[in-house]
Amino acid sequence: MDYERSERSAGSLTLPTAIKILVAGGFGVGKTTLVGAVSETRPLRTEEVLTESGVGIDDLSGVEGKNTTTVAMDFGRITISDDLVLYLFGTPGQDRFWFVWDELALGALGAVVLADTRRLADCFPSIDYFEGRGTPFVVAVNCFEGSRRYKLDEVQAALNLDPDVPVLLCDARQRQSGKEVLITLLEHAMKAREARRSG
Amino acid sequence: MTVSGESAEERWVDDHAGPVVRPYAVTRGRARPVAGKFDLISLVTATRTEPGPEMGLGPEHLAIVGLCQRALSVAEVAAHLDLPVGTIRVLLGDLVARDMVRVREPYAVHGLPDDSVFEAVINGLRAL
Numbered sequence: 669m670d671y672e673r674s675e676r677s678a679g680s681l682t683l684p685t686a687i688k689i690l691v692a693g694g695f696g697v698g699k700t701t702l703v704g705a706v707s708e709t710r711p712l713r714t715e716e717v718l719t720e721s722g723v724g725i726d727d728l729s730g731v732e733g734k735n736t737t738t739v740a741m742d743f744g745r746i747t748i749s750d751d752l753v754l755y756l757f758g759t760p761g762q763d764r765f766w767f768v769w770d771e772l773a774l775g776a777l778g779a780v781v782l783a784d785t786r787r788l789a790d791c792f793p794s795i796d797y798f799e800g801r802g803t804p805f806v807v808a809v810n811c812f813e814g815s816r817r818y819k820l821d822e823v824q825a826a827l828n829l830d831p832d833v834p835v836l837l838c839d840a841r842q843r844q845s846g847k848e849v850l851i852t853l854l855e856h857a858m859k860a861r862e863a864r865r866s867g
Numbered sequence: 868m869t870v871s872g873e874s875a876e877e878r879w880v881d882d883h884a885g886p887v888v889r890p891y892a893v894t895r896g897r898a899r900p901v902a903g904k905f906d907l908i909s910l911v912t913a914t915r916t917e918p919g920p921e922m923g924l925g926p927e928h929l930a931i932v933g934l935c936q937r938a939l940s941v942a943e944v945a946a947h948l949d950l951p952v953g954t955i956r957v958l959l960g961d962l963v964a965r966d967m968v969r970v971r972e973p974y975a976v977h978g979l980p981d982d983s984v985f986e987a988v989i990n991g992l993r994a995l
Binding site for chain 1 (some may be wrong): 890906907908909910912938940942943945946947951952953954969971973974979980982984985986987988989991992993995
């Protein structure tokens with residue numbers, strides 16, 4: 669066994685560590701578009717096969733029955749440095765998959781809630797979820813062509829957000845815009861930690 | 868190699884098998900990994916470049932070793948092999964038990980990282 673251990677591939681002695689940010693919001697709001705715009709490769713899709721109870725994500729016994737369902741998640745990767753990799757996960761939209769959100773939200777640095785002003789209510793469940801969980805988040809209003817431009821404070825009021833929660837406009841297709849959203853989130857998350865420590 | 872096991876697999880995985888039977892066959896019916904608990908973003912790195920002849924390993928195991936010459940997350944491995952994450956966890960357990968891959972748990976496991984990590988990510992994003 670010792671011989672085999674010495675056969676390690678180059679560079680594997682310093683293993684990188686991963687972190688993640690979630691991208692949430694209603695169906696068709698541009699989550700995967702945003703993930704793709706800032707990631708180093710096109711978005712990937714991963715699937716979990718779940719049993720109907722929802723608890724046994726990994727329980728495939730009795731799989732020949734029909735009580736399994738598949739949850740798909742789109743995600744992307746940004747290699748920050750040799751020892752740090754950032755993953756962006758689009759949350760599955762359906763409300764009945766909250767337990768998947770719990771797994772995703774565990775240890776996330778924060779979340780981006782994408783909003784479409786034509787269907788603002790679609791992002792309410794995401795906001796409720798992150799507020800309830802204490803996960804730092806920002807609201808990024810994706811500027812679809814043809815949608816009326818609302819003032820950001822109007823959006824903030826309509827969503828009944830805590831005044832500390834950043835609200836910003838973005839174009840989910842643009843890398844630069846997506847980067848700004850992520851940086852705003854991380855700065856907000858750091859401030860929220862600081863406030864929690866001193867308060 | 869378990870020849871009988873392979874032929875059993877071939878019997879199951881035909882055009883009509885659908886998306887559930889294949890993962891079930893790949894893990895030979897096992898639902899849980901023999902070793903390890905794999906987060907979606909646990910990073911997997913192969914410990915060797917050539918898997919070599921190993922008893923009881925299937926083509927999917929060898930594909931993982933090939934993919935993970937650079938560190939990939941569990942989610943990436945699943946996406947590249949087009950298999951559900953639960954299936955990949957079982958296969959990774961086999962590989963960890965044989966010391967063929969090493970797994971780095973994400974920060975999430977030990978609570979949130981300190982401010983230096985946030986700063987490193989912000990600087991990294993600015994530099995993109």
